[in-house]
Amino acid sequence: MICPVCSTDGDRVIDSRPTPDGRAIRRRRECLACGNRFTTYEQVEAPGPAVVKSDGRREAFDHSKILGSIQTALKKRPVSRERLQAVVTDLATRIKNDFPSEITTRQIGELVLGELFKLDEVAYIRFASVHKQFGDKDEFIMALKALPSSLQVVKANGRYEPFRRDKLIASMMIALRKRPVSRRKVEKIAEEIIESISEREEVSSSEIGNLVMKRLRDIDEVAYIRYASVYRKFRDASEFAKEVENLTGEETLDRS
Ligand SMILES: [Zn+2]
Known part of the structure; x- marks a missing residue:
């Protein structure tokens, strides 16, 4: 777990107990680098909506796929890993809240576009120019490589x-x-x-x-x-x- 004070990834758990309602485990942690103490909660993951693909097939929602496509669009762009993680976490939460039963890949694409628009214009253009035509990630990456760096x-x-x-x-x-x-x-x-x-x-x-x-x-x-x-x-x-x-x-x- 990354320390919220010094950003070092390394800590020890000093206390671990269930919350009073039994729905989460609360852990007190101590950063090995700076000694800062912080708390994390472990919960059952909300399942999220079914994702309906353009050919009608359905698959389980997987936020790592969103992370992957945003990472690809942001390749070599000046956006920090922390910022990227925050955007993906926020998006996944919004999707689970606003689309409890199902969401189309197209709708996910639109939401990702909305975030990229705020984040980085080059990434936005890269993503926008390809996400509507490519069903699979490899095709997307190929298309991305074909784009000129600057028109x-x-x-x-x-x-x-x-x-x-x-x-x-x-x-x-x-x-x-x-x-x-x-x-x-x-x-x-x-x-x-x-x-x-x-x-x-x-x-x-x-x-x-x-x-x-x-x-x-x-x-x-x-x-x-x-x-x-x-x-x-x-x-x-x-x-x-x-x-x-x-x-x-x-x-x-x-x-x-
Ligand atoms: Zn620390």
Whole structure:
């Protein structure tokens, strides 16, 4: 057990007895390095929900699988082991509380994504770009290895800058201002765009612009027109008018 004061992994148990309700064993421990005394409780592990896989098969919930996939996504990223452990423990507790009978692997994936989003953007992108297509861990690791370490964006003026997911989302959010499309949907589109360019080492900003326009056109025509006009897709006013005419003119329903 790691000492909460000095983080040394080494202690001796100085007392061990059941709690009054008999549901746990309480142990007093003393750190061999600094002498700090602390208490641990041993309990019967809550079984957790059944995990429903994409092919419909079910298996027992196993938090070490979550740990494994998060560890893989965080490979060589500056996140401490303690932080990682805390995230996994917290996630496993939330899953047991919020999904007492069953949870799909997809739902687990979404929860992991939510945590990685807060933890480390690179890990988030790695995980997001692969977790939806790969059923098995080896495939996931293979895909991860194929990802470039850093995607570069070539701007119109010829300068390079690192690709930034938040920028991509922000530009779509601006075009979609007050439109009936959720941020979640925008994030999903961003992931799809990132996925489509993830094997590349560089991509031009106009290419990204075209990818965004294609998606916006499918989900919200107003946002599409806003975005396209900013990106100077149209050479002149008549071309712009024609494009507007071609659109249905009806407000697109929220399909998110
Ligand atoms: Zn200690």
